[in-house]
Amino acid sequence: MSEANALWARASELARTGEIRQAEKILTKLAxxxxxxxxxxxxxxxxxxxxxxxxxxxPLLKRALRLDDGNPTTHGSLAVAYxxxxxxxxxxxxxxxALELDPKQARTHMNLGSLYWQEGKRENAITHYExxxxxxxxxxxxxxxxxxxxxFLGRIDDALRCGETAxxxxxxxxxxxxxxxxxxxxxxxxxxxxxxxREAITLNGRLAEAYENYAYSRRVDAGDTFSDDLHAxxxxxxxxxxxxxxxxxxxxxxADDRGNHDAAMTHxxxxxxxxxxxxxxxxxxSRKQFAGYQAVFDTTLFESRLxxxxxxxxxxxxxxxxxxxTTLAEQILASHPLVTGLGELxxxxxxxxxxxxxxxxxxxxxxxxxxLDDSDWxxxxxxxxxxxxxxxxxxxxxxxxxxNFHYLGFISLLFPNARIVHCRxxxxxxxxxxxxxxxxxxxxxxxxxxxLGICYGLYEELMAHWKRVLPLPIYDIQYxxxxxxxxxxxxxxxxxCGLDWHPDCLEFHRSExxxxxxxxxxxxxxxxxxxxxxxxxxxxxxxxxxxxxxPEAIA
Numbered sequence: 313m314s315e316a317n318a319l320w321a322r323a324s325e326l327a328r329t330g331e332i333r334q335a336e337k338i339l340t341k342l343a344x345x346x347x348x349x350x351x352x353x354x355x356x357x358x359x360x361x362x363x364x365x366x367x368x369x370x371p372l373l374k375r376a377l378r379l380d381d382g383n384p385t386t387h388g389s390l391a392v393a394y395x396x397x398x399x400x401x402x403x404x405x406x407x408x409x410a411l412e413l414d415p416k417q418a419r420t421h422m423n424l425g426s427l428y429w430q431e432g433k434r435e436n437a438i439t440h441y442e443x444x445x446x447x448x449x450x451x452x453x454x455x456x457x458x459x460x461x462x463x464f465l466g467r468i469d470d471a472l473r474c475g476e477t478a479x480x481x482x483x484x485x486x487x488x489x490x491x492x493x494x495x496x497x498x499x500x501x502x503x504x505x506x507x508x509x510r511e512a513i514t515l516n517g518r519l520a521e522a523y524e525n526y527a528y529s530r531r532v533d534a535g536d537t538f539s540d541d542l543h544a545x546x547x548x549x550x551x552x553x554x555x556x557x558x559x560x561x562x563x564x565x566x567a568d569d570r571g572n573h574d575a576a577m578t579h580x581x582x583x584x585x586x587x588x589x590x591x592x593x594x595x596x597x598s599r600k601q602f603a604g605y606q607a608v609f610d611t612t613l614f615e616s617r618l619x620x621x622x623x624x625x626x627x628x629x630x631x632x633x634x635x636x637x638t639t640l641a642e643q644i645l646a647s648h649p650l651v652t653g654l655g656e657l658x659x660x661x662x663x664x665x666x667x668x669x670x671x672x673x674x675x676x677x678x679x680x681x682x683x684l685d686d687s688d689w690x691x692x693x694x695x696x697x698x699x700x701x702x703x704x705x706x707x708x709x710x711x712x713x714x715x716n717f718h719y720l721g722f723i724s725l726l727f728p729n730a731r732i733v734h735c736r737x738x739x740x741x742x743x744x745x746x747x748x749x750x751x752x753x754x755x756x757x758x759x760x761x762x763x764l765g766i767c768y769g770l771y772e773e774l775m776a777h778w779k780r781v782l783p784l785p786i787y788d789i790q791y792x793x794x795x796x797x798x799x800x801x802x803x804x805x806x807x808x809c810g811l812d813w814h815p816d817c818l819e820f821h822r823s824e825x826x827x828x829x830x831x832x833x834x835x836x837x838x839x840x841x842x843x844x845x846x847x848x849x850x851x852x853x854x855x856x857x858x859x860x861x862x863p864e865a866i867a
Contacts, residue, residue: 336356336359336360351383354373354383354385360393361389361393366397370393370394384417387409387410391420391423391424407424407427418451422451425439425440426457438461455478456485459478459492463491463498476492487519489515490509490512490519490525492508497529502529502530520555523542527561527563532566556586560582561579563579564580564748574850576748584760587750587759593756598766605777608678609777609781614721617726617783624697624700625708626709627711627730627731628711628809630645630710631716632717632736633714633771634751635737636714636736636742637794641735641794642710644802644817645809650811651708651710652709652710653709654700659711667680667684668680670692671688681722692726693726696726708809718774720786721778721782733809736790739866740861743764761854762856762859765856765858768865795844
């Protein structure tokens, strides 16, 4: 055997046994002996990728491809390196090239699917996840990714099948147990979900999301060893800000469960501070955005709205601040046999913000709407109906995306028959609930108490504007009133929506429909009053919030 062959064999053996640094030293020596051998640079670059050294991997892999552009493994490794450096366009180019050279690479399909998912290209992502599984029916990780996608899209049966398959194929996968647990929780199978969260923590004590899911899925009483595991994890170093934030939110929830309210709020404040560090939220931009809504959506614009509904079910839009009782209101509605509860749908925002994609309008939302006519509004309404993808034929659907309160003007232009249900809750209680919930994305205004108070005021101003100008009635349902008189408030809600009374609406906690929000565990319980006036537990630490809320909100 030549010296080069012997060195190659030795490097391969060292890499196989996990002695990466020694393998790299041999590959560096080997490159001096055979400087034009693409396989050496490709192997070395791939080892760098496996070690997470993406910046060091790129020049090695690029040199390998200059010598041999036809190696799919090298393209795949370079794609992973670029993705690790947040260069998604370059990563996609090399994933696609790898699959062009060898379309039977299951892992590359999965990686490309993940990239598409991050870009919001859901169908493309699912196609590649499914191709990965078609190529390797025992590819547990691909089932995890596909299960996450199915969970997100509300395809709960598919998500459960994927989750169950993933943990069966790879019972030692902490991520598999975590994601299966999340799906079980959404389906109301709380004790099974808790088991899988515990399994995830046992298998990987560095999986921060598992701690957080466990803490928020149950009451963590004294004697539960989970809290020991959690505080041991918090004492460790090396967590990213996002991971540590998850642990701090979990620690806050545990302290709160045990009545240590000051400690709980201290944990939540620190967790929120870490979340706020990574956002680009700008309070001035929010003020401008809300002012823009009020300037564009005036009574004149509403004269051009559709006057006849497009074909499809009557939509009930449940809106309000997050944590204001929107999930509870929808559970009541969805327990009625004539209503299909579809949860938090992104369609209204997607269609509104993508106005130039379905019309000839120029500019951006909302000013782009000013030049549209009846045919445009009908096209947008049909687009929304087409995206519902519902299996049933109930005459009503509910869409409980809380943030649709931004788009009530747009909704009124599309659906003259829509019902608008506005969920209200005590301002301090709803703000505290938002602040103590780890919205990992989409609610950047909730991470700082002062900003939260200002944004609550903007929300109140906008809702007052909608009530002045909308051609549709808005029904306010107060959370505290529902807690005090469930039967009476449920009857009034159904009456507003044009629905006859049905006793199942009082048994909402028995519903088997999946719930994907932060309230998924709470709405599996009968109505309870313990969260009314909750803010008083933390009053001493709420001054920035109280100082910035509108005075009338806390009168």
